[in-house]
Amino acid sequence: MELEFWSGAKDLPVWGFLIRAFIVYLYIFIVIKVLGQRSIGTINPLDFLFGVIIGDIIGNPLSSGEIPLAGPLAAATLITALHLGLSYIALKTPRFRRIIEDEPLILIKNGQILKKQLRKTKLTVESLLMDVRLRGTSDLNQIDYAVLESNGQISVIRKSNEDMLTPKGLNLPPQPPKGYPSVLILDGKVVHKNLEKVGTISWLKEKIAELGFKNIDDIFLLTIDEGGQFYYSKM
Structure with a gap:
């Protein structure tokens, strides 16, 4: 008698789906053990693509009882072998390795945002600032390097303790929190909505002159925190 759970049937009984689910789960468990342990935070694009393809292949027999189980498992085994070989x-x-894995890209170098690298990675300044905040750094002046890793995450290297003296290290009273930084200039253009909260255009021109700039369009990014401290990155 032909096994319906393996060959498929138009009206596959519930027990057939249960057996299929057990077989697929056991198969995935074995595949994970063969491929080796992976950290969720370090999955690269190739691993992600592999997971999507495998999920689509072996997921179909679980939703449709008419599909034979042998074909999807054979295809999934081939994809697993190719992935393991690569x-x-x-x-x-x-x-x-450089072909199948992206090289890390430097987004901030020596405290300066690299505009060309942002364009290359299709990353907006807003996304960069968000990722930096998620790393526990809201003050861009504290960042020496920011790197887009091959797994798509951004790692942050702070400036050394010698470069970033703190009130505690100087035996001074603690300073008020810097708060959330506001973007005043982005890509050489004034963000008037944020500027209205802290000053006027004439005030802004005076400040950028103090920073050593003649024109607003010479600045790629200028932010100010609630403590009045500026961060700037040249165009």
Whole structure:
């Protein structure tokens, strides 16, 4: 007697779906063990693509009882073997690794935002500021480097303790919190909505002159926090 849960049937009984679910779960468990342990936060685009494809292939037999189980499992096994082979070659061959894995890209260098790198990565300033805040740094003046890693996350390297003296280190009373920074100039253009909260256009021109700039369009990004401290990045 042909096994319906394996070959598929138009009216597959409930027990057939249960057996299929058990087989698929066991299969995925084995695949994860074969591929090795992965950290969710370090999954690269190739791992993500593999997960999507495998989920789509072996998910169909769980939703449709008419689809035979052998075909999707065979296809999933082939995809797993290819993925494992590419991962092994990338581990042994650094040149090939650069093909299947993106190199880290520097977004902030020596405290300055690299405009060309933002355009290359299709990353907006707002997204960069959000990711930096998620790393626990709202003050851009404290950042030495920000790097877009191969897994799509942004890592932040702060300036050394010698460069960033704190009131505590100088035995001074604690300073008030700097608060949330507001963007006054973005890509050489004034953000008037934010400027109206802190000053006028003439006041802004005086401040950028104090910072050593002649024109507003010479500045890529200028922010001010609630403590009145500026951060700027040249165009």
